[in-house]
Amino acid sequence: MKIGLRILHYLKPYWKRVVLVYAALLAALGFQMTIPDLIGRAIDHGVVDRDGTYLRNIALLIIGLAILQAVFTFIRSYGTNVLAENVGNDLRNDLYAKFQELPFQFYDRSQTGQLMSRATEDINYIRSMLMFAVRALVQAIGMMVIITIIMLKTNLWLGLMALSTTPFLAIWALHFGVRIRPVYFMIQQQFGSMTSVLQENVAGGRVVRSFAQERAESQRFEEELEELFQRNMRAARKWAFNYPLSLALNGLSLAGVIWLGGYMVLTGRMSVGTLVAFERYTALLNEPIRWLGMVVQRIAQAFASADRIFEILDTKPAVTDSPNAKPMDNMRGVVKFDHVNFRYRGGRSEALHDVTFEAVPGQITALVGATGSGKSSVISLIPRFYDAADGSVTIDGVNVKDIQLSSLRSNIGIVMQETFLFSVTVGENIAYGKPDATQAEIEAAAKAARAHDFIMRMPEGYDTVVGERGVTLSGGQKQRLAIARALLVDPRILILDDATASVDSETEHEIQHALRTLMADRTSFVIAQRLSTVRDADMILVFADGEIIQRGKHDELVAVEGFYKELYDLQLRDQEDALRELTAPPNDFEVDEPEPKPVLAGGKSEPAVARRQGS
């Protein structure tokens, strides 16, 4: 019931319209209910009594009432639709606002598809409840009450006969509404199961074909289809019985009315007009009662949907501005971790334990370690994607929790492990963090990220739309756009989480070069799978199980036995050895390749840095 109240709360801004709509509904219903009675009277007093004037008056009255009914029906119908659309719209806005507030933790747990269905399907159920179900329920009840009163007042016995099947109809309809739900639930489940087989087959198409498993896959899919068919038919069998049954019950009432009523007219105890009116009323009663089951089902569905929506709306964002949070205008970028402990929600063990280090502007800090060792957790704490449990993360001596989120994050540029591009133009994607950037600034950032050339080769250059509706980019191209995006905001702190993982080594080499200039006066953090990219960091932090187990420069770390040296032996050792053997005259290969540096050295290609250095 609490859910009902909360839905009502959404109706509150429109309460005048609600009143109007339901008043119109009752008025229209009233007019509609008089027509069978008028037809009965027309037959008795007009036709049987041969009164032409009476007949004409009734005809005019019917037309007049029909006009009124039409007008009120329009008001009711238009009003409920607008009401439902408005509530749906408000809910969608609220959900969107909430989605933006919710922290990374929330997105770790939820899938896009699920969240989408909150905002689409679930809102639709609520919309359709407001549009149809509530209205139909009020209408059905109103109709039953009015018809019952009219019938019982006109002729008690015939009324009882006409209404004899109504309670059974209503109970059956409600019962059916309850019973059909699990059947539909099972259909939905099977549809989901079929979908995931399909999804896997399409997404994993290469594997299926490589292992020549097409036949087995087809077999598997056919089994899913067969099960879906069976479950659909189970629902169909229920409906196939339900619909004719309610029709038949009403038909039996009609038969009773005709039989008993006919006998009453025949014996002169009732007028023929009354019999006609009774037949009309009984027929009218059929539809709203049949709806009852569906109505109840829809309302239950909508409540379940509302429950899911409110669950999201009630989620408290874990990371919020504290009341005394201040903006930070001239950030230098001294990042300090002081005995930081951190645990993911629901995580079995600590993701970070007693992490302490300091990073200053102009310095590159590289984070090295196995998957899940805590590297990504460290960099997530700086922009407050999560909050540390114990200890403190400070920037320029201020705890990040005391800095306004927006000002904190706008000073940090991040290239994430998984590149996400929006389905807008290349230029807009680069300018995502700085929507008012000029074309020159965008191009400069793209050049620095070695993205300019391939962008210019695209059909519409910077105006080319990417994503599902536009061109597809390779992993390396996406990453370069993400780097350009991070560079454009000219951040004080630059975080590269495995930013060059999917570019080939030549491009990686070029990007490294470009980045080195860009990192010059910023505080930079680099996570990389390849040791070659972290080799020249000012400080390498080696993580294992959430703790820093080694720290120092490359040369220092390879000199001692330990994790880093092991890693080095595995990845780079023989490569370097081989190189040393063969690179006897080191200048041999240097001359035939264009040197990438001049592009940057010109300065104008990278205004973001140039400007900052100038100031």
Next chain:
Amino acid sequence: MGMIRYVPDQEVLGKAYDSRIVRRLLEFLDPYRTKVILTTLLVIVVTASDLLLPKLFSMGIDEVVGDKRLWVVNVIGTAFVATVIIRFFGTWAQYLSTQWIGYRVVFDMRNRMFRHLQQLSISYIDRRGVGSVMTRIQNDVSVIQEMFANTVIGIISNALVLLGIILIMLLTNWKLALLSFIVLPIMVVIMRYWQRYAKAAYRSTRRTMAIVNANLAESIAGMRVVQANTREPLNMKYFRLVNGDNLAAAVKAAKYSAILFPTVSFLSAASTATIVYIGGRFVFNETLTIGHLVLFVAMIDRFFAPIRDLSQQYSTLQSAMAAGERIFEVLDVEPEVKDKPDAYELPDITGKVDYNNVTFGYGDTKILHDIDLHVNPGETVAFVGETGAGKSSMVNLLMRFADVWDGSITIDGHDIRDVTQTSLRSQLGIVLQDTFLFGGTVRDNISYARPGATLREVEAAAKEVGAHDFIMKLPQDYDTPVQERGSSLSVGQRQLVSFARALLADPRILILDEATSSIDTQTEKLIQMALKRLLVGRTSFVIAHRLSTIREADKVVVMHLGRIVEIGTHDELMAKKGMYYGLYTMQWRGQDEDEETEQTA
């Protein structure tokens, strides 16, 4: 900006009847012809019994005010009950059979699309996108189901009802019937106008809704980027904007949808009034009985619903045509790679592979130029080169994911175009860079290519590649379910599972698209060892990234712009100081330079 402002209109609505598509859709009914005929008969029975009821009532009225014979009233009452019962069983059977046919057609259609999809080359899915392919099999087919299960029968039954009503009315009293039909042309004109405007309004609602949803989906999927870039206020503003557009469109559409029902009910009431007045006068001069008058009132009451429904069913037909077109578009795609009619099973091979002057490309772009490469059984070939050099095309051609333009590829002397794809690929194994695991258990994934493999065989394969130990540490060891994105397994572990999968398949020829090295030392060690075991004793083609792999290859094939520029062992090529040497030293040069300068300074 930075938000989606436009989505292409999904519906290419137009014709509600496209004879070509209808004919092809009807073909799906062929296997169920008897059921279809039976259902049509049932529809006739149901419609007839439905219209008989008011007729019986009117006869009853005439009896009770006319001859007043009780036994006739009893007969009519009995007939009424009997008709109700017939209608009950008729409706029941009719509903059941139409649904059965609808769902069966859907079953056949999805099945056929899926099987067809298995024959299409992977580049088809790459081109169309996973989502678009899925939509066709899920949603478009559902529209067709709706058409077969409800619309077609609905149209037949509504047309029958209309016809029946018109006939009954004309036969009862043609003058009054024609008078009642006066509103009909008015109704048709109104409907036509209404449809024109309403359709545009509905379409605009759907379009704006699609924009809202596209924005929403992207915002959710990219929320980390949104928050990292502090775009929340701006995005909220855009969202309110597109959401508001949708509201405006929906409100406009609401006006149209709200106007139709009252209009129809008014026309119906106006007809009733006409019948009461004129019909009443006919009763005065005894050209009409009271019963007939009542029959007319009942008939006109049912007259308008079928007309309204028919117009709705018309639009369902339209979308069914569009859906049908999209479905046949998929079914009509010719597989790029097809078995020849006289294709034979590739006999057990030793693994000698020859690329004989192979030329290949996509569309107008040539990707491989005149490739000549000869590999002996058991050799390991490492492909090296930049992205786009043609390495992937080399292995795709061998797998017959595409066919050569010119030249040929032979395995043990058999042109791969002359053998069946299944027999070819079952002797070829592949390990992809982006490991794809299927939903199911670890064991299911390892035994993917050999579903009948025993647990012992699966374990043996896992042990061989060094995956056994970590698998045993999983909560349910080999029966641990893996999610689609495999979140419970690390990237390295997923690779090991896919190695085990390839090993269990035990192919004579192995293709390996090596992933770049992982920094997880433990796993990296395992992978390097597993690779060696995997490559031993079979012809292997590796798109290589690891030095260890390249150094142990029998042939390093250096590719550039679709041509083989160098072939040799690692040592030979390094000594040659050509392209390979350049590529190899590339990632080190920058740093070595710095070291050099530091040292000299």
